[in-house]
Amino acid sequence: MAPRAPFVVPALKKHTATVIMAHGLGDSGAGWMGLAQNWRRRGLFEEVAFIFPNAPTIPITVNFGMSMPGWYDIAKLGRDVDFEEAVRAQDEPGILRSCDYLNTLIKEQIDEGIKPSRIVLGGFSQGASISLFTGATNKEKLGGVFGLSGYLVLSDRVKNYIPEGWPNKKTPFFIGHGTEDAVVPYEFGTTSAKVLKDLGLEDIQFKSYSDLGHSADPLEIEDLEKFLQQTIPSEGDGQTSAGL
Numbered sequence: 001m002a003p004r005a006p007f008v009v010p011a012l013k014k015h016t017a018t019v020i021m022a023h024g025l026g027d028s029g030a031g032w033m034g035l036a037q038n039w040r041r042r043g044l045f046e047e048v049a050f051i052f053p054n055a056p057t058i059p060i061t062v063n064f065g066m067s068m069p070g071w072y073d074i075a076k077l078g079r080d081v082d083f084e085e086a087v088r089a090q091d092e093p094g095i096l097r098s099c100d101y102l103n104t105l106i107k108e109q110i111d112e113g114i115k116p117s118r119i120v121l122g123g124f125s126q127g128a129s130i131s132l133f134t135g136a137t138n139k140e141k142l143g144g145v146f147g148l149s150g151y152l153v154l155s156d157r158v159k160n161y162i163p164e165g166w167p168n169k170k171t172p173f174f175i176g177h178g179t180e181d182a183v184v185p186y187e188f189g190t191t192s193a194k195v196l197k198d199l200g201l202e203d204i205q206f207k208s209y210s211d212l213g214h215s216a217d218p219l220e221i222e223d224l225e226k227f228l229q230q231t232i233p234s235e236g237d238g239q240t241s242a243g244l
Contacts, residue, residue: 003101009036009050016047017118017143017232018109020102022055022127024149026068029054032124035221044225047234051105055127058094071098071130072153079182083191087156095130095153102134110140118232122146122174122224124216125184129153132175132192136201137161138168144231146174146224148216149181151188155195166200173204174227176220178212 007029011017023031029052036050055069062077072094076086102121109119120143123131128150135145136158145168152158173196177189186208193206205227209220 003056004054006051006053006105007033008052009033009040011049012040012046014047015049015112015114016235017045017120018049018051018114019045019120019122019228019232020051020053020105020109020131022053022071022102022123022131023069024123024125024127025055025060025070025074026063027124028069039225045228045232048228048232049109051109053102053105055098071095071126074126077183079185081185083151083155083185083188086151086188087154090153092154095133098130099134099137102130103138106138106140106142116140117143118235120144120146120228120231122148123150124148125150125214128175132173132196133158133161135171135173136168136196136199137163139163141167142171144172144174144227146176146227147189147192148176148220148224149178149184149189149214150175150192151184152192152195155192158195159199162199169200170202172227172231173201174224175204175206176209176216176223177206178209178214178217178220180211181214183214 039045055071057067058070059065059067061075073091075089121131121135128147132147132152179186
């Protein structure tokens with residue numbers, strides 16, 4: 001089943017940058033729109049359009065095969081599953097389909113005149129996982145990639161999907177993870193950051209959040225805000241978004 005059209009929070013001023021943020025398993029793009037609306041109320045990122053895509057509704061193995069919004073099927077999940085076991089049980093066809101879909105959204109923005117270097121891709125949980133993979137393997141050099149409470153899917157073979165010359169080798173990556181995450185274990189985040197570093201990614205920032213479970217807290221959102229200010233500063237007046 002094809003995904004529903006994304007939710008979009010348009011830029012308030014001249015559109016010069018885009019953030020695409022993918023939601024987690026069972027959620028929808030609407031679940032994260034409040035993030036952009038909060039920044040709007042504070043006068044931040046007025047040149048940025050925010051796109052919140054919706055995953056297709058698919059059968060999910062850990063949900064007893066019942067259908068729910070998901071970027072790919074998940075067979076194993078939780079604190080009792082180690083990273084290598086999770087990697088072995090991955091839905092590679094589903095991951096690649098969602099990767100293609102996110103790449104289509106990126107291309108649409110480029111076709112509308114947004115520079116790839118002014119596009120940031122990211123997400124939460126399953127959305128973070130698909131975004132980390134899509135960002136690392138994209139053919140265009142993006143402005144930044146972020147993942148909250150997720151992990152790098154297909155980490156054992158991601159190098160096979162990286163284009164020649166690795167356009168995003170120097171692209172800033174931000175990974176945030178709670179130390180008490182019982183859904184996507186904290187070690188999944190640290191291991192993913194290590195895999196990317198070992199592959200040769202040059203600009204990766206990993207931040208841990210004490211006592212945080214499978215969610216985002218104000219400190220993590222503040223760190224994400226700073227990341228966006230650094231990767232897609234305002235072009236309108238030479239100031240960063242922090243000065244708007």
